[in-house]
Amino acid sequence: MACLLRVALNPTFERSTVASQRQNPKTILSFHCKVSSFKTKTMSQSFAPREKLMRKCREKKEAEREAEREAEREAEEEEKAEEAEAEADKEEAEEESEEEEEEEEEEAEAEEEALGGDIEDLFSENETQKIRMGLLDWYDVNKRDLPWRNRRSESEKERRAYEVWVSEIMLQQTRVQTVMKYYKRWMQKWPTIYDLGQASLEEVNEMWAGLGYYRRARFLLEGAKMVVAGTEGFPNQASSLMKVKGIGQYTAGAIASIAFNEAVPVVDGNVIRVLARLKAISANPKDRLTARNFWKLAAQLVDPSRPGDFNQSLMELGATLCTVSKPSCSSCPVSSQCRAFSLSEENRTISVTDYPTKVIKAKPRHDFCCVCVLEIHNLERNQSGGRFVLVKRPEQGLLAGLWEFPSVILNEEADSATRRNAINVYLKEAFRFHVELKKACTIVSREELGEFVHIFTHIRRKVYVELLVVQLTGGTEDLFKGQAKDTLTWKCVSSDVLSTLGLTSAVRKVPPFRLQHIKRLSLDVMVEKEQILECRCIQWLKHTSKAYLFLMSHQIEQPYRGNENSHDLLLTLFFMLLSFYSSCLALGIKFGDLGLKLNSLVSTEKSDGDV
Incomplete structure (x- = not known):
């Protein structure tokens, strides 16, 4: 084989050497064995690029599937938070829309029955002062650095109120880590309430995408337009804030206390949990009368000099230490005033997590x-x-x-x-x-x-x-x-x-399903093209092998004569085809044109009578 390649590449090579090797049957048989061995080796190498490509495709597909599963798990966690948030907002909206005035005597009697005494006597003056001091000192040292807690000057109170409003709406039953990125993007697009007032609902929904329960975004936009259209500016009291679309008692208390320093309480899920444990209240927190009692408890505790910081400290405690299932009572600044903690120390069958009563949710x-x-x-x-x-x-x-x-x-x-x-x-x-x-x-x-x-x-x-x-x-x-x-x-x-x-x-x-479908189709098409190309190459190799073996076997019976250059060219072409098969297959080169030329050459040799 090497001899024939040298003939094609070196015109001065002795052709008699080639002729002598062809006329010896043992040499021809050995030569055939070498060709078969070379062909087998070349074939095995030719499949390597495709197998490597397929392996890479499979590995890439597995990695994509793992990434998709991870994304689905994260999405499920976000959805749970979104749904909890939606439930809380729904209940708040229903309370705002369906709230009716009740007789003061009946309400007082119901409150006393629920809590077992006069609401004003639940926290003593000494307890109140200790709780205020303990929470504020702890908050000053341990508060989280959040973008909506930036201090503003007196002249920027309205901007501060707008920032608190946006953050509290986003934070309703939603994780802080999730809200932070949304809040930053929101403020970059609409830094003031007047900028938001010019936005469309379509733009707001696009910015809100992923937070869930889009009615909050719609109410926030409508409320901003209402404030911008008014003549009195941004309301600075809780009572006037509650007249704005989408602002309930909790949001009004947060804005009024944090931005305008009004001594009004805030009550959310974290605050309810802290208050229920401080006084060991086991009543259902979803009950309407019990909820009113929590508001009165929070109003009694709020610090008149630092109402905003105190309300934030109460919410911070519930979010970081006084958690639902694993409260850190040893680090709590008000554990000495906590009745639930005291009861759990006296009786090991009682746990701090028994308060408040867990509400059984209806099955969806x-x-x-x-x-x-x-x-x-x-x-x-x-x-x-x-x-x-x-x-x-x-x-x-x-x-x-x-x-x-x-x-x-x-x-x-x-x-x-x-x-x-x-x-x-x-x-x-x-x-x-x-x-x-x-x-x-x-x-x-x-x-x-x-x-x-x-x-x-x-x-x-x-x-x-x-x-x-x-x-x-x-x-x-x-x-x-x-x-x-x-x-x-x-x-x-x-x-x-x-x-x-x-x-x-x-x-x-939904869109990822379409992308996966396109990837599957692309992979199938690629594999199909590779298979067709591979079969085509193998077919042409078989044809050229048959032509070569036919020529060589014919030479044993009849000595070679005729056009020596054409005959050598045919053999050289065959070996070149074998040599470049692997690289051509890897590069995707089609062998159709090469095969047609080879057929034409064989036909010409036959017509000349040389074979």
């Missing part, structure tokens, strides 16, 4: 949802790539006014055909999209992508995702027949815009 109901990712190609002639259809939810109810993919809620689990039919009916009736309208569009593909579970406060929803890709053949008017464009109930957006929209956590789970 189950429902099912079909989501259709409707991808439209060539929606406009000057646009490239697909566009996705989003539908705007009604202005009232769950997730009011937010954008989502076309979806249908089912009362029970259904098979694939039923779900697909439900989507067809919805697309036709909800915003006039006719799947069967052949003049308007052509269905490119339609297939199910997967399913996932999303948990709301009172709903456990199983979501089925399908992808419907259509090619537009008519105009937009034909595609959405009868749909009025000015209603803004639907819109088409590109994938780039889709990633920037303020979508809910449930809706944001």
Whole structure:
């Protein structure tokens, strides 16, 4: 073989050496064995690049799956926090809207019955002073460095009030770590209440995306517009703040005490837990009358000289030391005034965590949802790539006014055909999209992508995702027949815009299904191309091998004669094909043209009568 390669590369090489090796049958047999060995080795090496590529693809896919699972776990944690926040806001809103005046005597009797005595006598003056001093001293040393706690001058009280308002709305039953990044982005975009007053609901929802329970964002925007439109500026008292849209008793107390130094209390989940343990109150904290008692307890404790710092210290204690399941009583600055801690020291069967009473939550109901990712190609002639259809939810109810993919809620689990039919009916009736309208569009593909579970406060929803890709053949008017464009109930957006929209956590789970589908298709196509190329290369190697062996076996019976250069060229071409097979396969070079030339050469040799 080396001899033949030298013939092709070195014209001065003695051709008689080649001829003598060809005419010796033992030499030819040995030469065939070397060719077979070289071919086997070359074949094994040729599969190595593909196997390495496939291994890398599998490793990359496993890494992506692990990252997706990690993201899902993080999303589930965020959703739980969001749902708890939603429940708290819902209850607060219901209390604000449904609150009725009650007779003072009946309320006092109910309070005494719930707490076992006169509310004013629950904390003695000495206890009150010790609790105030202990909490304020502890807070001055241990308070967390949070962006909404920056001090402002007297002339910037309104800006300070706005910052407290935004932070308290975001912090309602939401983790501080989650809120911090949202708060910073919010303040960069709308640093003052007047900047927020010029924003649209669409912009606010985009900024709020991921915090959950978007009604809070809508109320915050409406309240800001109300304050900006007023003539008296930012309200500076709790009573006047509660007249602003979206501001309840808790938020009003936080703004008034922190920004305007008004001696009013604040009561949230952390404060209730601290107060319940200080006085060992085991009553249901969700009970309306019990909640009123906690407000009176907090009002009795609030420090008149530093109301804002005291309220923050009470909330800080509940968030960091007096936690739900693992309170750090040894580090607590008011453990000596804590009745629950004292009882747990006297009786080991009693635990500090027994207070307050844990409320048993109702089990969420189950429902099912079909989501259709409707991808439209060539929606406009000057646009490239697909566009996705989003539908705007009604202005009232769950997730009011937010954008989502076309979806249908089912009362029970259904098979694939039923779900697909439900989507067809919805697309036709909800915003006039006719799947069967052949003049308007052509269905490119339609297939199910997967399913996932999303948990709301009172709903456990199983979501089925399908992808419907259509090619537009008519105009937009034909595609959405009868749909009025000015209603803004639907819109088409590109994938780039889709990633920037303020979508809910449930809706944001849908696009990854499409991306996974595209990756699977790309991998399948790549593997298929590799297999076709590999088979093609092997076929041409077989053809050239047969041609070479035929020539060599023919030479044993009949001495070589004729065009010596053409014959050597054929052999050299065969060995070059073997030598470069591995590298060509790795680089994706097709062997079709090379094979055609080889066939042509063999045909020419036959027609000349040399073989």
